[in-house]
């Protein structure tokens with residue numbers, strides 16, 4: 189859906205600090221959004237209580253907690269919010285859920301809500317109302333759970349009792365009309381615009397009476413690591429998942445176990461800090477780096493090396509060294525679209541041409557990120573063009589400007605990174621970073637002051 193971007197209040201500008209010297213910092217990064225927002229819904233439909241440690245507490249995580257509480261899950265927190273005790277309860281309908289701008293809430297909660305007895309209304313920020321939802325909603329309708337535009341009652345069904353797919357809404361706000369259970373079956377889903385459609389359905393599938401067989405039918409499938417993450421967390425909770433055939437998954441019905449879950453640090457949120465070492469030189473370290481991970485940030489050592497950094501992992505601490513000189517890149521980021529704004533900031537600072545591709549689906553992120561990157565790089569004095577599936581950037585020679593962030597946390601960190609090397613960069617609505625990081629400005633200043641935040 190081509191729409192105008194949702195703009196911010198331009199009177200709210202954070203002057204991005206410029207680095208006066210090479211960096212020498214250690215940054216402790218809060219828990220992973222993607223792992224926290226998978227652990228929570230799985231715990232809500234588990235057979236027993238779960239304790240989640242190291243959880244992220246940010247807007248997206250709090251929206252997930254709010255959604256699950258509304259559906260009847262008891263969630264208490266301690267340790268400044270980082271430890272969550274989740275007690276599953278019967279899923280109740282006749283409720284309304286705020287998804288904010290969180291893709292994980294918009295796409296993971298409807299399949300859980302479909303297990304409730306009664307309609308669940310879902311809506312979100314203005315920017316959420318243009319993010320693609322059709323594939324996951326059509327899948328629910330095909331599974332026998334009608335989905336309507338909010339405020340409408342379910343109507344015509346076909347001879348099999350299923351809703352006509354053409355009547356299923358494509359965007360929020362919607363109502364999911366569960367009747368207390370799903371039989372489950374075999375369905376096709378086009379996940380070319382977001383892997384989250386697959387993840388959301390797989391997460392709820394152990395609770396479908398017959399489980400679920402899912403085929404991806406689109407031409408491209410972005411964010412494979414996030415699908416692998418979904419399979420990994422399901423298996424960790426005792427669910428049987430078959431992912432042997434590419435683009436096809438089978439989840440067996442069964443109980444989801446509870447117990448203890450430890451969340452890894454958010455490696456995508458580590459990216460702007462690690463990238464800062466390349467932007468201005470020096471070193472940045474992130475402790476508690478997992479030795480193996482399904483997070484797309486696991487690709488950062490390779491990506492930052494391609495961009496001219498030196499990366500070492502020692503005793504669980506990842507350190508990136510930079511010289512302040514960045515190498516332009518040609519990168520397929522289809523597996524790690526989340527990292528694209530960080531890589532684009534470095535490409536905009538690199539003298540020469542870079543091409544980031546495999547990321548057409550970024551048009552459906554918090555904002556149309558391809559358009560946003562081109563507009564903001566141009567505003568900063570660089571040259572950028574939108575490609576069919578990415579962006580082309582000729583970097584170097586930027587000047588200061590107030591950067592619009594379109595309610596997109598990663599556009600805000602993109603601007604902050606440029607500001608490290610280019611004086612006079614203002615970040616409009618830096619508060620939008622609270623989507624996944626509670627205190628980006630504090631962490632950023634602390635990185636520049638050296639030491640540990």
Ligand SMILES: O=C(O)C1=C[C@@H](OP(=O)(O)O)[C@@H](O)[C@H](O)C1
Nearest residue numbers: 222382383384410411414525526
């Ligand atoms: O499953 C997840 O936790 C995510 C999947 C990806 O979505 P897309 O496949 O829509 O890019 C990623 O960009 C998003 O930030 C988080």
Ligand SMILES: C=C(OP(=O)(O)O)C(=O)O
Nearest residue numbers: 289290291292526553554
């Ligand atoms: C695309 C992102 O988020 P969401 O989970 O809202 O899709 C992101 O964090 O880069």
